[in-house]
Amino acid sequence: MKQLHSIKDLQMMANIIREDIITALTEAKSGHSAGPLGMADIFTALYFNVLKHNPRKPNWPGRDRLVLSNGHICPVLYATMANAGYFPKKELLTLRKLGTRLQGHPHRESLPGLETTSGPLGSGLSQAAGMAYGLKIDKKPNLVFALCSDGEHDEGNHWEAVLFAAKYKLSNLIAITDRNYIQIDGNTENIMPLDPLDQKYNAFNWNVITIDGNDFKQILAVLHKARSNRDRPLMIIANTIPGKGVEYMENDYRWHGSPPGTVKTERAPSLEEQSSIALDELHAREAELRGKWYRQHNKLDPLHTLQSKKRT
Ligand SMILES: Cc1ncc(C[n+]2csc(CCOP(=O)(O)OP(=O)(O)O)c2C)c(N)n1
Numbered sequence: 001m002k003q004l005h006s007i008k009d010l011q012m013m014a015n016i017i018r019e020d021i022i023t024a025l026t027e028a029k030s031g032h033s034a035g036p037l038g039m040a041d042i043f044t045a046l047y048f049n050v051l052k053h054n055p056r057k058p059n060w061p062g063r064d065r066l067v068l069s070n071g072h073i074c075p076v077l078y079a080t081m082a083n084a085g086y087f088p089k090k091e092l093l094t095l096r097k098l099g100t101r102l103q104g105h106p107h108r109e110s111l112p113g114l115e116t117t118s119g120p121l122g123s124g125l126s127q128a129a130g131m132a133y134g135l136k137i138d139k140k141p142n143l144v145f146a147l148c149s150d151g152e153h154d155e156g157n158h159w160e161a162v163l164f165a166a167k168y169k170l171s172n173l174i175a176i177t178d179r180n181y182i183q184i185d186g187n188t189e190n191i192m193p194l195d196p197l198d199q200k201y202n203a204f205n206w207n208v209i210t211i212d213g214n215d216f217k218q219i220l221a222v223l224h225k226a227r228s229n230r231d232r233p234l235m236i237i238a239n240t241i242p243g244k245g246v247e248y249m250e251n252d253y254r255w256h257g258s259p260p261g262t263v264k265t266e267r268a269p270s271l272e273e274q275s276s277i278a279l280d281e282l283h284a285r286e287a288e289l290r291g292k293w294y295r296q297h298n299k300l301d302p303l304h305t306l307q308s309k310k311r312t
């Protein structure tokens with residue numbers, strides 16, 4: 001498994017993943033943009049630096065478990081898994097098509113490497129807590145990473161898992177909340193206020209750390225500490241920018257569930273140009289970050305440039 005160690009390499013990979021998200025969503029003509037783009041840095045850090053995993057042996061018992069609870073952000077999971085070598089990148093073009101392995105919400109039995117099926121919000125933390133409890137009983141060192149969203153905190157089921165994990169002192173459970181302050185219809189604090197979220201987790205007997213979820217230095221620092229987490233489950237509240245990397249999408253909830261080419265907003269270009277302008281912006285950032293590592297690994301080009309190379 002290719003591990004990336006420098007922040008520059010990780011930033012570049014996150015950019016390639018963002019480009020692949022846009023390419024897959026454009027082809028699918030439906031799906032979620034904001035959450036996946038915002039979480040690309042955390043997924044890159046997990047799959048290319050932190051997780052113990054083997055894309056060639058997805059069921060290796062020594063692997064850490066990654067449970068995606070907010071299943072609608074799966075374009076970032078799929079794009080990261082494809083770049084990490086779980087399946088061919090061109091399969092990303094089958095996102096959301098009938099009968100494919102890349103459904104609009106993850107289907108565990110379709111794709112090796114998925115730990116759970118998700119989509120109904122609020123259930124992932126319970127599933128992850130159950131896995132962590134089982135691993136603890138068996139005295140196994142594997143960690144369980146549970147990825148959740150802020151909107152999911154409106155589900156009662158989520159809080160049952162918060163109680164359960166604290167009761168059993170599941171220090172092998174590392175939850176990450178995508179704190180992007182948006183949900184389907186607007187700002188989280190208008191719909192169902194959550195702040196101060198850190199104090200709530202403290203009061204529920206969890207360890208809590210708040211980070212900038214788009215800053216690799218902070219992401220790596222906290223994720224590396226996770227392996228020595230003790231006594232309580234750990235909640236990482238990751239402040240992220242929804243739509244990160246595509247200026248006209250950033251911090252606008254209207255991109256929660258829409259791909260480029262489908263929403264008219266004050267900041268967005270014409271529908272026809274939305275996809276290419278998003279790709280141009282991301283590609284320019286990627287070009288800035290290109291270094292020696294990139295030149296040695298050009299097979300990791302983003303999908304849209306691989307496609308255009310094929311055409312020429
Ligand atoms: C139980 C359940 N209720 C409603 C939905 C519909 N739904 C899908 S995403 C979403 C918004 C959730 O907020 P969040 O995950 O914070 O959105 P994001 O930050 O990704 O835009 C809703 C209500 C669902 N998938 N499951």
Ligand SMILES: [Mg+2]
Nearest residue numbers: 150151182183
């Ligand atoms: Mg949200």
